[in-house]
Amino acid sequence: MVSRRNMLKLGAGCCTGVFLPNILHANTPTIKLGEINSYIPELEKVQTPYRHGWLLALEEINERGGIKGRKLEIISRNDEGDPDKATSLANFLVEKEGVNFLFGSVLSNIALALSKAANEMQIPFLATETRSDSITWEEGGKYTFSMRPNTYMVTKMLVNEAARLPVNRWACIAPDYEFGHTAVQHFKNNMNQVRPDIQWVHDEWAPLFKMDRNQLIKRMKDKNIEAIFNATFADDLQKLLNVNTQEKFFEGKSVVSLFSGEPEYIEAVSSPICDSWIVTGYPWQQIKTNAHMAFVKKYQSRFAESPTHSALSGYIALNAIAAAYQNSDDGTPDTLIKAMENLYFDSPLGTIRFRAQDRQSSMGTFVGKLAYFEGKSHMRDWYYADGADYWHGNSQVRLIRPQQ
Known part of the structure; x- marks a missing residue:
């Protein structure tokens, strides 16, 4: 298991990226994703397994060859629970690191800040853990999607x-x-x-x-x-x-x-x-479907701990993003948005979809x-x-x- 010290270190601003070692010298450029979240002590029980969830999905996707021959790379940053810092990090990841898809956020005020930044930069953003209604309703934008059921x-x-x-x-x-x-x-x-x-x-x-x-x-x-x-x-x-x-x-x-x-x-x-x-x-x-039991087995084998709902959310979210890239013609923001609007993809909970009207997923x-x-x-x-x-x-x- 990852200790608090190591978890916070992984989430800190000094973290440059997470991807498989065998792609370091690959000739094909990676698909860069930016992940921003509140890796703070008060949320350790949520954020450590959440990170493990998307890391497991990342490893599986890249072991299968990535997306259309390109491996995924995740550049992760810690917003420390500060909406202004989250906005600054989003701008840095897009402008300096070259990511063209953002995901993350558990706190609703952070999610709203990231949504505003993503819509201004015209970059897709998937809110992975927040339960904010506003993010897909009153303050909803073309480039923002939400994973978990809202409030x-x-x-x-x-x-x-x-x-x-x-x-x-x-x-x-x-x-x-x-x-x-x-x-x-x-x-x-x-x-x-x-x-x-x-x-x-x-x-x-x-x-x-x-x-x-x-x-x-x-x-x-x-x-x-x-x-x-x-x-x-x-x-x-x-x-x-x-x-x-x-x-x-x-x-x-x-x-x-x-x-x-x-x-x-x-x-x-x-x-x-x-x-x-x-x-x-x-x-x-107690959930005995084949897809869910397979997820539990892989998660326990990889991290020597039992999954949480946050782990499941992180895992499902990255698979949603991978499916969007798979269904996108060229991986540009506009084609990714088009792919996300009516996306259907498999998950440990069965088939999940997004609807175009409010960019909300059907995850229950x-x-x-x-x-x-x-x-x-x-x-x-x-x-x-x-x-x-x-x-x-x-x-x-x-x-x-x-x-x-």
Whole structure:
């Protein structure tokens, strides 16, 4: 496994490129891709496996001979969670390193900055991990595509289950930035459509990775809350569960929690108090399709660790980019855009496609409940929610997305 020190070193700005040694002296020029992401300690459990995912895909693609005889080369940079730095890195990679495709970003503010830069430079950009709605809606552009289901889609997936809970008084806890606010807005809007009897008692906006857990719980204790929608993740989610050991805040409350069933975060919710939480996640051990089991076997063999959802996303994203180059006439930005607009490609989750209207992929996620046994939380009663079933309708997209 890669240590924190090595992971941060790999993601640092000094990293020049990642590709197979046997192409160093090849006569055929490589296809250069630029990868920009937030390789910061707070996101280590997300970003290390994500990087492993696209690295595994890179090695496989190049071992097969690359794309039309050309190997892929990835030049990776660490934006350190700073949108301005991400923009500067994008410009450097395109103007100085000669990349003609950008991908990456987990934080929505970074993704929006990269999207703006890519559209200004007229370079394709695939947002690989962000859940931002704006990136394909209000601030969508011709050159930007999004891989994972956006916030509207994943909250709507959860509402199908949350609406069945026999509770009325709800509170929301979310990080205080674009993703958190849109997650709460969409969850409330979708719940109100099917459960107009619900009362929204309280909202908590936690500064990202700077949550004051004691004050947060103190403000919520006397609100007679029956259910909670949670959109916090990573270190913030761990803090919430840690304070519960003292305050017993979650006892007797129904909880609906984004991403908490993903391997990156499930350790934080490995507690009896989290039993029966409704979550989105990735029960990789239980998915028995041939394509998925082949991915798991290759990933474990290569990195001596189990895959996470981020690893899967990195792997799928690079295969999407490779498929676009394969379907492109000449690999120029305009032909790559044309190839991406109606792209179909195979993945460990089956066939995934992009639709031209908003550049959103059909990649879905798994919805289920947490079950605590043998000292750990696991997902149970899960199913795969295909992203295409939760897309905004075409008429809605036309209303909210800028016309090209």
